[in-house]
Amino acid sequence: MRTITAYFDSVQAAEQAAFNLATRVGGVRAKVYDARNTDRLGDLSLPEGDATTLREGFRRGGGVVHAEVPDGRFEEVADTLEASGSVDLDVKEAEWRKEGRAGSTASTTTNIAAAVPPVTGVTNETSAPATATFGSANATTNSTSGAATGSMVERLGAADDEARIPVAEERLRVGKREVGHGRVRIRSYVVETPVQEQVTLHQEHVAVERRPTDRPLTGADDALFRERTIEATETAEEAVVAKEARVKEELVVRKTADDRTETVSDTVRRTEVEVDDNRTAAKTSPATPRRDPGAV
Template structure:
């Protein structure tokens, strides 16, 4: 009944008075509209257990619509929908222009397509409405409306920064033994005596002295520091594409037809919220 009430609220918002609406279900009191211009649609709902006389009131409602027993087959389908726990919402409209507006409001509130619903029932063994068949119990209604979710996992790939290593640069003084060769010169005094035989002169008789200095070269060590290389520390960025391969889980829903008993329709889960 919640969906039926929602549909009534939507219709009221469209300017349809509540006095022009009637809900027919197993747990409603008599509410019949007799205007021949009445257009009926079915709205989805959740209902309790049926009580005696409900189907008779619905039968009376359709007689007012179509008269006598010469009624379309679809009438039985609507009755079957109510028997399965659905609700029938009828609305009195003044003209055809209001009919389309009412139909759109009801579908937006969750009204079902009776033809597609009957096709699902036929797959489960339904043939036609049986007025002697009892109304669905709450458990049967819940079983027919049992939903089987179709689940599909998705793969969400993000990015996060991780420490992959790095470099640490030290600057320290080192000492390395080296050797160089250098040529050094030395000067030494030399004294040589040699015999001669000549007459002496006055010059030879004078006093004289000569001083010869000896010299030697020594290695002189000096150091000059020069920068021969620089180590520059920084960061370089590069992009790469990585393909992530994983497995996602999901569910599939299969519908299998099961045999039913002749004359009595069986509730079969179809993975959807199906009753009227």
């Protein structure tokens, strides 16, 4: 038994896909997940990054179909889900991230940033939500004039006031999924072809004729006055057809497998912090007492 997970742009599309699986593919158990049961994604045993992306998709009104597929039915189920309108989640995630980088609105920026897992292991401050790296609506309003969108200058107030700049970093996560590349279907069928063969047939005929004669009887003719019977049988050969089936060729169908290494290239972002400290610290050396050479 194998499992497959497909994402759809709407819950209605996901429910229709699950219905298509139930009616077109036998022996498949499918379930729909959406914003109403987001907390149950743990049942699917997905990586945290995938689960986070799916939650963002649920927030946008999408749905997921998770199905248990019997052995040998995976391609049929995948084709049915694709025909029902499943979308590539990696492409969707890239689109959402692009929307977040554009910074068209503060709301969009904050929501898309929630789909990016926070960076841990740098400092304690990196455990703050990733939305902080994009700033809030108020922070954008306080940005200095002429600054680029999303940059801001925040001034500290009284003592004990502090501000934090989380240092974030994107990490490239490469997974793999099974994709169908077409089928090979071989069908055998019967074709009848007219054939002709020539055969020589032998026949034997019986002929009866009367020959007039006039001669005296001899000693050998004494038996003529006894009963005598002569039999002759006509024969003829008939064509007899027999068929012999023989295997003249075999068509062998088998599957082979191999592994290949593919290099996936992409770009990842990270934030760096530059500290500009222009404070001038007045450094003075302590006065050294001068000793009078004449003193004892």
